[in-house]
Structures are given as C-alpha cells and as structure tokens.
Amino acid sequence: MNVPTEHLLYLSAGLFALGVLGFMVRRNVIVVLMCVELMLNAANLAFLAASRQHALEGKPALQGPVFAIFVITVAAAEAAVGLALIIALYRLKQSAETDAAAEMKG
Secondary structure, X not given: OOOOHHHHHHHHHHHHHHHHHHHHHOOEHXXXXXXXXXXXXXXXXXXXXXHHHOOEOXXXXXXXXXXXXXXXXXXXXHHHHHHHHHHHHHHHHOOOEHHHHHOOOO
C-alpha cells in the first residue's frame, strides 16, 4: 500500500499547525517544548515526503533523510538544553509556567 504524498503533506501541515497552536496557547514550559518537538517532527515528515516524491526510478533521493537526521540532531540538543533550563527555572521559582520565566527579565 502506497500512501499518496499529498496525504503525508496534509498530515505534516496539520501536525505543524497543532504544534503552533499549542505553542501559542499553553503556559507550561514543558508543553511548549513538546509543541516545538511536534513542529520539528512535522518538518521531518514533509522532508521525507518531498524526498520520496522527487526520487528517480532506481535512484532514491537522499536529501530528505539527510535533512531529517540533521533536524533530529538539533531537536535532541534543543531538548537537552530546554530541559536543563526548565529544571533551573523550577528550582528558582518552584513553577514551570511561562509567566514565572517572564518575571525573571526585570
């Protein structure tokens, strides 16, 4: 069974929109980071779908998987740094809400 590329791109757009909505609406920093991860995974799906669409017969296009691996590497670093910042924020303010982080500006 071969899923059409358009369906994969629609799924990717839906996941990205869900991530953006969660990023804008939610106040918990952990949920915000999960929404960023969802957006990065939606981009990975779009890269892989486009790569499959533009592959030649007998010669696969490797640009999509290479970009996806790069995005996964960046996401892992972002998750490590983000979780470290959340732990530091929680130790300082006893809260993981974005409003507590905004109070640290002043």
